[in-house]
Amino acid sequence: MQAFRVTENEAPQSHSASSPQPSPPPFDLPDPPQLIPFQTQPDMFGLYSVYPMCPTMAPEANCTLEGVTDAPTLEGVCATPHRVHPGVSSPEISDDDLFGAFTNSSSALLMAWHYSGSNAKSATELNHLAEFLRDPSFKQADLVGFNHARESKRLDELP
Structure with missing residues:
Protein backbone atom coordinates (compact mmCIF):
# COMPACT_ATOMS: atom_id res chain seq x y z
CA MET A 1 0.00 0.00 0.00
CA GLN A 2 1.27 3.47 -0.83
CA ALA A 3 1.26 6.42 1.57
CA PHE A 4 0.73 9.97 0.34
CA ARG A 5 1.98 13.13 1.99
CA VAL A 6 0.40 16.43 1.03
CA THR A 7 1.88 19.78 1.93
CA GLU A 8 0.46 23.18 1.21
CA ASN A 9 0.42 24.09 -2.54
CA GLU A 10 1.79 20.68 -3.41
CA ALA A 11 0.32 17.68 -5.21
CA PRO A 12 0.25 14.31 -3.46
CA GLN A 13 3.58 12.47 -3.62
CA SER A 14 3.90 8.74 -3.56
CA HIS A 15 6.31 7.13 -1.13
CA SER A 16 6.50 3.69 -2.64
CA ALA A 17 9.28 1.25 -1.86
CA SER A 18 9.98 0.64 -5.54
CA SER A 19 10.83 3.49 -7.86
CA PRO A 20 9.89 3.40 -11.55
CA GLN A 21 12.45 1.81 -13.82
CA PRO A 22 13.73 3.82 -16.79
CA SER A 23 12.50 2.74 -20.21
CA PRO A 24 14.90 0.57 -22.17
CA PRO A 25 16.68 2.42 -24.96
CA PRO A 26 14.92 2.09 -28.33
CA PHE A 27 16.46 -0.53 -30.59
CA ASP A 28 17.86 0.60 -33.92
CA SER A 49 3.46 10.13 -63.23
CA VAL A 50 6.44 9.53 -60.98
CA PRO A 59 -5.17 -0.73 -64.33
CA GLU A 60 -5.62 0.36 -67.95
CA ALA A 61 -3.56 -2.52 -69.32
CA ASN A 62 -6.41 -5.05 -69.10
CA CYS A 63 -9.49 -3.04 -70.02
CA THR A 64 -11.06 -5.67 -72.33
CA LEU A 65 -13.22 -8.62 -71.33
CA GLU A 66 -10.44 -10.99 -72.39
CA GLY A 67 -7.98 -9.04 -70.28
CA VAL A 68 -9.92 -9.42 -67.05
CA THR A 69 -11.26 -12.97 -67.51
CA ASP A 70 -9.76 -16.33 -68.32
CA ALA A 71 -12.82 -18.50 -68.88
CA PRO A 72 -12.00 -21.27 -71.37
CA THR A 73 -15.33 -20.70 -73.14
CA LEU A 74 -14.40 -17.17 -74.19
CA GLU A 75 -12.74 -16.70 -77.54
CA GLY A 76 -10.72 -13.70 -78.50
CA VAL A 77 -7.33 -12.19 -78.53
CA CYS A 78 -5.26 -12.36 -75.38
CA ALA A 79 -4.49 -9.09 -73.66
CA THR A 80 -1.13 -7.55 -74.34
CA PRO A 81 1.32 -8.77 -71.71
CA HIS A 82 2.49 -6.31 -69.10
CA ARG A 83 5.81 -4.70 -69.84
CA VAL A 84 8.30 -3.75 -67.21
CA HIS A 85 9.95 -0.40 -67.71
CA PRO A 86 13.01 0.04 -65.53
CA GLY A 87 13.09 3.02 -63.21
CA VAL A 88 16.05 5.25 -62.59
CA SER A 89 19.00 2.99 -61.87
CA SER A 90 20.57 3.12 -58.47
CA PRO A 91 24.08 1.76 -57.84
CA GLU A 92 23.19 1.21 -54.17
CA ILE A 93 20.63 -1.50 -54.97
CA SER A 94 21.86 -4.97 -55.92
CA ASP A 95 20.04 -8.19 -56.82
CA ASP A 96 20.66 -9.32 -53.25
CA ASP A 97 18.67 -6.31 -52.01
CA LEU A 98 15.80 -7.06 -54.39
CA PHE A 99 15.66 -10.82 -53.85
CA GLY A 100 17.18 -10.98 -50.36
CA ALA A 101 13.90 -11.76 -48.63
CA PHE A 102 13.51 -14.94 -50.68
CA THR A 103 15.35 -18.25 -50.88
CA ASN A 104 16.56 -17.44 -54.40
CA SER A 105 15.73 -15.27 -57.42
CA SER A 106 13.40 -17.91 -58.92
CA SER A 107 11.35 -17.95 -55.72
CA ALA A 108 11.26 -14.15 -55.78
CA LEU A 109 10.06 -14.12 -59.38
CA LEU A 110 7.34 -16.70 -58.61
CA MET A 111 6.17 -14.53 -55.73
CA ALA A 112 6.19 -11.46 -57.99
CA TRP A 113 4.02 -13.37 -60.47
CA HIS A 114 1.70 -14.46 -57.67
CA TYR A 115 1.11 -10.89 -56.47
CA SER A 116 0.78 -9.31 -59.92
CA GLY A 117 -2.32 -9.07 -62.07
CA SER A 118 -5.36 -11.01 -60.84
CA ASN A 119 -6.02 -11.47 -57.14
CA ALA A 120 -7.59 -14.87 -57.87
CA LYS A 121 -4.33 -16.79 -57.40
CA SER A 122 -4.08 -18.73 -54.15
CA ALA A 123 -0.98 -19.81 -52.27
CA THR A 124 -1.92 -23.44 -53.04
CA GLU A 125 -2.07 -22.67 -56.76
CA LEU A 126 1.35 -20.97 -56.60
CA ASN A 127 2.81 -24.10 -54.97
CA HIS A 128 1.14 -26.18 -57.68
CA LEU A 129 2.73 -23.99 -60.39
CA ALA A 130 6.14 -24.44 -58.76
CA GLU A 131 5.66 -28.24 -58.89
CA PHE A 132 5.09 -28.04 -62.64
CA LEU A 133 8.15 -25.84 -63.13
CA ARG A 134 10.30 -28.39 -61.24
CA ASP A 135 9.12 -31.27 -63.42
CA PRO A 136 12.06 -32.67 -65.47
CA SER A 137 9.97 -32.55 -68.66
CA PHE A 138 9.39 -28.79 -68.27
CA LYS A 139 11.55 -26.79 -70.69
CA GLN A 140 11.66 -23.02 -70.37
CA ALA A 141 12.46 -22.69 -74.09
CA ASP A 142 9.06 -24.26 -74.89
CA LEU A 143 7.36 -21.15 -73.50
CA VAL A 144 8.65 -18.91 -76.31
CA GLY A 145 5.49 -17.86 -78.14
CA PHE A 146 3.18 -19.56 -75.62
CA ASN A 147 -0.45 -18.48 -76.00
CA HIS A 148 -3.16 -19.68 -73.62
CA ALA A 149 -6.01 -19.25 -76.13
CA ARG A 150 -4.19 -21.28 -78.80
CA GLU A 151 -3.36 -24.12 -76.42
CA SER A 152 -6.94 -24.19 -75.07
CA LYS A 153 -8.29 -24.36 -78.62
CA ARG A 154 -6.01 -27.34 -79.36
CA LEU A 155 -7.48 -29.13 -76.34
CA ASP A 156 -11.02 -28.32 -77.46
CA GLU A 157 -10.32 -29.79 -80.91
CA LEU A 158 -9.21 -33.18 -79.57
CA PRO A 159 -11.51 -36.05 -80.63
Missing part, protein backbone atom coordinates in the same frame (compact mmCIF):
# COMPACT_ATOMS: atom_id res chain seq x y z
CA LEU A 29 15.74 -0.25 -36.93
CA PRO A 30 17.59 -1.02 -40.15
CA ASP A 31 17.42 1.68 -42.77
CA PRO A 32 14.60 1.02 -45.24
CA PRO A 33 15.79 -0.01 -48.70
CA GLN A 34 16.19 2.84 -51.14
CA LEU A 35 13.49 2.94 -53.75
CA ILE A 36 14.14 3.32 -57.46
CA PRO A 37 11.87 6.08 -58.78
CA PHE A 38 9.67 5.05 -61.70
CA GLN A 39 8.43 7.55 -64.30
CA THR A 40 5.66 6.65 -66.75
CA GLN A 41 5.76 7.57 -70.41
CA PRO A 42 3.94 10.83 -71.20
CA ASP A 43 0.38 10.33 -72.47
CA MET A 44 -1.15 12.14 -75.45
CA PHE A 45 -1.49 15.27 -73.28
CA GLY A 46 2.14 15.13 -72.16
CA LEU A 47 1.18 14.09 -68.62
CA TYR A 48 3.20 11.49 -66.77
CA TYR A 51 6.15 6.74 -58.40
CA PRO A 52 8.61 5.87 -55.61
CA MET A 53 9.01 2.43 -57.24
CA CYS A 54 7.71 0.50 -60.23
CA PRO A 55 3.93 -0.03 -59.82
CA THR A 56 2.82 -3.64 -59.44
CA MET A 57 -0.07 -3.25 -61.85
CA ALA A 58 -1.36 -1.01 -64.62
